[in-house]
Amino acid sequence: MATKDAPVNNPxxxxxxxxYRVIAPGHTFKSVTEKVSRIVLTSHxxxxxxxxxxxxxxxxxxxxxxxxxLFVRGVGIWAITIPVAWGFAIxxxxxxIGIGHAGTxxxxxxxxxxxxxxxxxxRFAEAMTIFAVMCAxxxxxxxxxxxWLGYWLxxxxxxxxxxxxxxxxxxxxxxxVSTYATISVVFWYMGMIPDLATLRDRSQSKLxxxxxxxxxxxxxxxxxxxxxxxxxxxLLAGLATPLVLSVHSVxxxxxxxxxxxxxxxxxxxxxxxxxxxxxxxxxxxxxxxxIRKFYHLEDLITIRHLDNCNKVMLATGLIVAxxxxxEVFMSWYSASHWEYFMMWNRMFGPMGWSYWTLITxxxxxxxxxxxxxxxxxxxxxxxMSLIINTGMYFERFVIVVTSLTRDYLPSSWGTxxxxxxxxxxxxxxxGFFTFCFFLFIRFLPMIPMSELRLxxxxxxxRERAEPLPEAGD
Amino acid sequence: MPLPxxxxxxxxxxDSPSELVRAAKAARTAGYRRLDCYTxxxxxxxxxxxxxHRDEVSLVTLVGGLLGLAAMFGLETWIAVxxxxxxxxxxxxxxxxxxxxxxxxWTILWAGLSACFGMLALNGLPKPYHPVFNAPNFRDxxxxxxxxxxxxxxxxxxxxxxxxxxxxAQSPVSVVEVEY
Numbered sequence: 001m002a003t004k005d006a007p008v009n010n011p012x013x014x015x016x017x018x019x020y021r022v023i024a025p026g027h028t029f030k031s032v033t034e035k036v037s038r039i040v041l042t043s044h045x046x047x048x049x050x051x052x053x054x055x056x057x058x059x060x061x062x063x064x065x066x067x068x069x070l071f072v073r074g075v076g077i078w079a080i081t082i083p084v085a086w087g088f089a090i091x092x093x094x095x096x097i098g099i100g101h102a103g104t105x106x107x108x109x110x111x112x113x114x115x116x117x118x119x120x121x122x123r124f125a126e127a128m129t130i131f132a133v134m135c136a137x138x139x140x141x142x143x144x145x146x147x148w149l150g151y152w153l154x155x156x157x158x159x160x161x162x163x164x165x166x167x168x169x170x171x172x173x174x175x176x177v178s179t180y181a182t183i184s185v186v187f188w189y190m191g192m193i194p195d196l197a198t199l200r201d202r203s204q205s206k207l208x209x210x211x212x213x214x215x216x217x218x219x220x221x222x223x224x225x226x227x228x229x230x231x232x233x234x235l236l237a238g239l240a241t242p243l244v245l246s247v248h249s250v251x252x253x254x255x256x257x258x259x260x261x262x263x264x265x266x267x268x269x270x271x272x273x274x275x276x277x278x279x280x281x282x283x284x285x286x287x288x289x290x291i292r293k294f295y296h297l298e299d300l301i302t303i304r305h306l307d308n309c310n311k312v313m314l315a316t317g318l319i320v321a322x323x324x325x326x327e328v329f330m331s332w333y334s335a336s337h338w339e340y341f342m343m344w345n346r347m348f349g350p351m352g353w354s355y356w357t358l359i360t361x362x363x364x365x366x367x368x369x370x371x372x373x374x375x376x377x378x379x380x381x382x383x384m385s386l387i388i389n390t391g392m393y394f395e396r397f398v399i400v401v402t403s404l405t406r407d408y409l410p411s412s413w414g415t416x417x418x419x420x421x422x423x424x425x426x427x428x429x430x431g432f433f434t435f436c437f438f439l440f441i442r443f444l445p446m447i448p449m450s451e452l453r454l455x456x457x458x459x460x461x462r463e464r465a466e467p468l469p470e471a472g473d
Numbered sequence: 474m475p476l477p478x479x480x481x482x483x484x485x486x487x488d489s490p491s492e493l494v495r496a497a498k499a500a501r502t503a504g505y506r507r508l509d510c511y512t513x514x515x516x517x518x519x520x521x522x523x524x525x526h527r528d529e530v531s532l533v534t535l536v537g538g539l540l541g542l543a544a545m546f547g548l549e550t551w552i553a554v555x556x557x558x559x560x561x562x563x564x565x566x567x568x569x570x571x572x573x574x575x576x577x578x579w580t581i582l583w584a585g586l587s588a589c590f591g592m593l594a595l596n597g598l599p600k601p602y603h604p605v606f607n608a609p610n611f612r613d614x615x616x617x618x619x620x621x622x623x624x625x626x627x628x629x630x631x632x633x634x635x636x637x638x639x640x641x642a643q644s645p646v647s648v649v650e651v652e653y
Contacts, residue, residue: 029513029618155548163557166549167564167571175545175575179582186589198513198616217599220606221615224525225596226515231530232592236585239538243581250574453514453618461518462491 012302020307022117023455024299032300032452036195036445037202039295045442048294053438059431066424067142075145077421083414084404088422089143091396092429094251095279096136097177098272098392100184101244102280103129107187108240111233117308119451120300124291124440125284126188131436132283133181135429140173142425169253176250183243187236193219194229194450248276255399261342262403265330271323278316278362279392281309285385289378291441300447303376310375313388317366320395324363338408346402350415354398361391477653481604482625483636484611485645490516493620496643497522500624503639507628511605511621513614530592537587538580545579546572608651623651 014021023032070077080087103125110118141150153174155164164171196216203209219225249269256268285306292301331343346355365387374380406413440446453459487493490512497510497519510519520526549572553559558566593599605611605623615621622645624636633650640648 033513033617155552161557163552165557165559165561166553166575167561167568169574172574172578175578179578182582183585186585190589190592194514194616201612201616213601217593218601218603219598219616220603221511221513222596223510223512223516223520223523225598226512227517227520227525228528228530228592228595230515230517231528232534232588235531235534235588239534239581239585239588243578243585246574246577246581450514459490459514461494461516 020302020304022120022302022304023452024302027299027456028458029453029456032456033198033202033449035297035300036447036449036452037199039441040199040443040445041203041208043205046294049438049442053435053442056431056434056438059428060435062424063428063432066421066428069421070142070425071147075143077419078425079417079419079422080143081414081416083407083412084401084416086143086400087416088418088426089139090254091393091400092426093136093139094272094396095393096132096139096429096433097180097251098248098276098279099283099389100129100132100136100180100280101248101273101276102284103127103132104180104184104187104240104244105277105280106284107191108237108244111237112241115308116455117304119455120297120302120447121284121288121305121309122451123188123191123448124287124437124446125280126184126191127437127440127444127446128280128283128287129184130181130188131433131440133177133184134436135433137177137181138429169250169257172250173254176247180243180247183236183240187240190229190232190236191448192444193217194221195445195448197221198449199445245273248273260403260407261336261338262327262331262346262399265327267323267326267330271320271326274316274319274323275392275395278313278320279389281313281316282385282388282392285309285313285381286389287437289382289385291446293378295441297447300452303378306378306381307375310369310381310384313384314366314369317362317369317388321363324359342403342406345406346398349402349406351398351402351405354394355402358391358394358398361387362395479653480626480633481607481651481653482623482631483633483640483648484605484608484621484623484651485640485643485648486610486614487620487622487645490519490620492644493622494518494522496622496640496645499643500622500639504630505624505628505636507625507631509623509625511611511615511623513616513618513620516620519620529595530588533591533595534584534588537591538584541579541581541583542576544583546576549575604651604653607653608649610647610649619646 011025012021013019078087078089080089103122106118106125107122110122141147144150153164153171164174166172193216196212197219200209200212200216203212249272252268252272255263256265258264288301288305288309292298328343331339334340346352366384368374368380369384401416405415485496487496493510493512494516497508500508501522501524506524508523510516510523512519546569550567550569553568553572554566561568564571605615605621608621610619611621613619622640622643624631624640626633630636637648
């Protein structure tokens, strides 16, 4: 992914290739290690961190209130009705899972494609995945009505002599999402082991040495270990890639297996996956831009990263646009009265505003990303990432609500209007996500130090002695 | 088993990966076979230099994945055909295309868990104590910016004085003794 129009005298530009550098020049093994580990090992927690942590924590309080009230009163406090039996719960489930997908994409697919620039952002993109999957998993469980019986979803021998039914995509979902969560955690943790060893060795406090020592399982950097570790990383990346594609495909099958107009279509799996990656990259940028500013990580998360993420968003955004236009085309080409009405209703029915919000946020405005100048503007990128996340939320809202409120029989038509508990729960998961993220950046290395070292020019082994490469510190 | 005592090996410290690889190659050429390198990031050339070429992680992962596939597909078939047969829209009990998705997910789940835990097990981890941590300069640099070559005392060619002389000839930053 070349970016070849930068001014030549800019130190961030490599004079040989004319590309923006992935890491600012002048860094050494020691300096990158210190820069990243200092954030975690400092005994002085920044005030800004406390402030953000408290705000996020109080929003988690809101989530607790909403969930408690839900347990007391039941799912009737949400706006779910017949015909919209899932409402916000499934909108937010799909939205959160989609956000998680970029983390896996960055850590797995870009690793397989040997995209070195991913190294600075993969760790916190993976963390984002895990927290997003946690938020997503709350919704189907809360929506169960009797969430304490959620374990009935799993096949296990029981006194009711009952087993789950594996011909339903909802059952597939259980396995897709639980596998996804497990593999994401394993991938994230395994990638962190060498960095946890660095923290163990650099920590000044007894507690830190003990905890990081425990977590790093005695990693000592033996090259034999590294060889196996690298094999395992590549294999996990190779496994996570088809996994991430399957997860959102399975989620889309929850819809497309149903005979609902607007749902019953084969375009759903690829278009859901593209949408997931689209929103996920937007969320990566939403998180990365404030973090690099606050922790002064502009050397490690550079304009190159923002530019590349913007390009990925532009590309996936166009795939999503293709998905939308296929839907419109098929509703006409199918010659089905119901499909035709569904599309008309989406565009011009009582909820038409949500469709046009979606088109504006997801297709119209992101076309500005064609401009090189705007792609490199930090403020613009941040705003665009928020716009795309909003657009992707509306995409799921449109799919769920407009199809369900007006299906085949006008006598069973209804409407949908979310309650304050719906909004409260959604806001609460946003707070929970942020809360987890604050804990993560304070206690774990958010940038993979061992992979950054590998990116430095002095990491290359030169066959002959003279001239010796610059020493490691 | 009694704890071993005495000298674990001699540890040379280097500033750059190139020097480490050169020294490791020299040690291998000189006939040392029980040796290891410690680096702050993966240095493939160093593994090559000490004669470590292939690992079994891929095999473990493959076996794990196949077991996961068999486990889930078998479970689904058993449930749908024998344990709890349900007539879903007149489909056959053994409607295997519907079973593919969970079986696929479990292939990945078991393969992924095997890759991670297999890697740790083959590496002999978790292992909180290891003699190399006793080297005074090891924890300072091994996970940050220094490169170490350790020649172990169990090597038949190992001789405290001679080996020290050999390591010092490789122009390291320092050579230290590693106690058990």
